[in-house]
Amino acid sequence: MALVDSGSAKDTGVRLSEAMPGDYFALLKPRVMSLVIFTALVGLVAAPVPLNPLIASIALLAIAVGAGASGALNMWYDADIDQVMSRTRTRPVPAGRVTPGEALAFGLVLSFLSVMTLGLLVNWLAAALLAFTIFFYVVIYTMWLKRSTPQNIVIGGAAGALPPVIGWAAVTGEVSLESFILFLIIFLWTPPHFWALALFKSEDYGRAGIPMMPNVAGAASTRRQIFAYSVIIAPLAVTPWLLGYVSIAYGLCATALGAGFLWYAWQVLRMRDDDRTMKPAKALFAYSILYLFSIFAIYLLDTIVTKFLDGGVVA
Amino acid sequence: MMDKNGVELTPQQRKARRARSIAIGLALAALVIIFYVATIAKFGPAILDRPL
Numbered sequence: 295m296a297l298v299d300s301g302s303a304k305d306t307g308v309r310l311s312e313a314m315p316g317d318y319f320a321l322l323k324p325r326v327m328s329l330v331i332f333t334a335l336v337g338l339v340a341a342p343v344p345l346n347p348l349i350a351s352i353a354l355l356a357i358a359v360g361a362g363a364s365g366a367l368n369m370w371y372d373a374d375i376d377q378v379m380s381r382t383r384t385r386p387v388p389a390g391r392v393t394p395g396e397a398l399a400f401g402l403v404l405s406f407l408s409v410m411t412l413g414l415l416v417n418w419l420a421a422a423l424l425a426f427t428i429f430f431y432v433v434i435y436t437m438w439l440k441r442s443t444p445q446n447i448v449i450g451g452a453a454g455a456l457p458p459v460i461g462w463a464a465v466t467g468e469v470s471l472e473s474f475i476l477f478l479i480i481f482l483w484t485p486p487h488f489w490a491l492a493l494f495k496s497e498d499y500g501r502a503g504i505p506m507m508p509n510v511a512g513a514a515s516t517r518r519q520i521f522a523y524s525v526i527i528a529p530l531a532v533t534p535w536l537l538g539y540v541s542i543a544y545g546l547c548a549t550a551l552g553a554g555f556l557w558y559a560w561q562v563l564r565m566r567d568d569d570r571t572m573k574p575a576k577a578l579f580a581y582s583i584l585y586l587f588s589i590f591a592i593y594l595l596d597t598i599v600t601k602f603l604d605g606g607v608v609a
Numbered sequence: 610m611m612d613k614n615g616v617e618l619t620p621q622q623r624k625a626r627r628a629r630s631i632a633i634g635l636a637l638a639a640l641v642i643i644f645y646v647a648t649i650a651k652f653g654p655a656i657l658d659r660p661l
Binding site for chain 1: 629651
C-alpha cells in the first residue's frame with residue numbers, strides 16, 4: 295500500500311515540494327527565451343506573406359514555450375555541473391527547489407505541447423523545425439557536445455540560431471535564403487559571445503569539467519578564434535542589405551555595429567595573458583548582446599517601415 | 610492540515626501547492642482559449658459549413 299502513516303513530511307521521509315510557480319518559470323531560462331521570441335518575431339515579420347496577427351501570436355508563444363522547455367530539459371540534465379558553477383548554482387534544480395525528475399517532466403510536457411500547438415494551429419514545417427531545435431539543444435548539445443568537445447557551443451549554436459527560421463516557416467511554410475542568413479548571423483555570433491564569457495569564467499568551467507575553448511586550447515588561441523569569428527560576423531550581418539532584403543539604413547547601422555564588434559574583439563586579442571580582471575573580455579561579452587539585439591531590432595524596424603511605405607500588411 | 614496520504618503539510622508547502630495549482634489551472638484555461646479562438650480564426654464562418 296502506497297499510503298504513508300500520519301505525520302509530518304519530515305518524519306515520514308516523503309519529499310513535498312515547496313517550489314513556487316516562479317521556480318518553474320526560472321526553468322524556462324526567461325532571458326534566453328526573450329531573445330528567442332525577439333529573433334523569431336523578426337523571422338515572422340520579415341516573411342513576405344501576411345499572417346493573421348492572432349496566429350502569429352500563437353506561433354510566437356509556441357516557439358517561446360518550446361525554447362523554454364529545452365531550457366528546462368537542459369537544467370534537468372546539467373544539474374550536476376550547474377551545482378559547481380557560481381553562475382548557475384542558484385538555479386532551481388541545483389538549489390534543491392525543484393527535483394531533477396520534476397524538471398524533466400515539466401520539460402517533456404511543454405516540449406510536446408508547444409510542438410503540437412505549432413503544428414495543429416500554424417503549420418507542420420514550423421513544428422518540425424521547433425521539435426528539431428529542442429532535440430538538437432537537449433540531445434546533441436547538452437547531452438553530447440557540451441561535455442565532450444571545445445567546439446560544443448560552435449555546433450550547439452545552431453539550436454539558438456533557428457528561431458528566425460521557425461518564425462519565417464510559420465508564415466510562409468518554407469525555408470528561404472533570407473531566413474538562412476538570419477540563422478547564420480546568430481550561428482556565427484555565438485562563438486565569440488560564449489568564448490568571451492568562457493575567458494573570464496574559465497575557472498568555473500574548469501571546475502565543472504566542461505571543455506570550453508580557453509580550458510582546452512588556452513586563452514591565447516581562444517582570443518585569436520574570437521577575432522577570426524568577429525571578422526566573419528561583421529560583414530555577414532551587412533549582407534541582408536547587399537542582397538536587397540533591407541534598406542541602406544540597415545546596411546549603415548550594421549556596418550557601424552560590426553566595426554564596434556571588431557574593435558572590442560581586437561581589444562580582447564591584445565589582452566595580456568596575465569590580465570586577471572579581463573575587462574576587454576567582459577566588455578566584448580556585454581557588447582555582443584547589445585550587438586545581436588541591435589542588429590535584429592534594426593532589421594525589424596527596417597522591414598516594418600518598408601512594408602508600411604509599400605502599403606503592405608505587417609505580420 | 611493533513612492531505613489524503615495523512616502527511617502534514619507545512620504552511621510553506623501548502624502555500625506552494627496552492628500557487629502551483631492556480632498556475633496549472635490558468636495555463637490549462639489559456640490553452641483551451643487559444644485553441645478555441647485559433648479554430649475560429651483559421652476557419653472563420655466555414656466552421657459552420659458542414660453536412661448535417
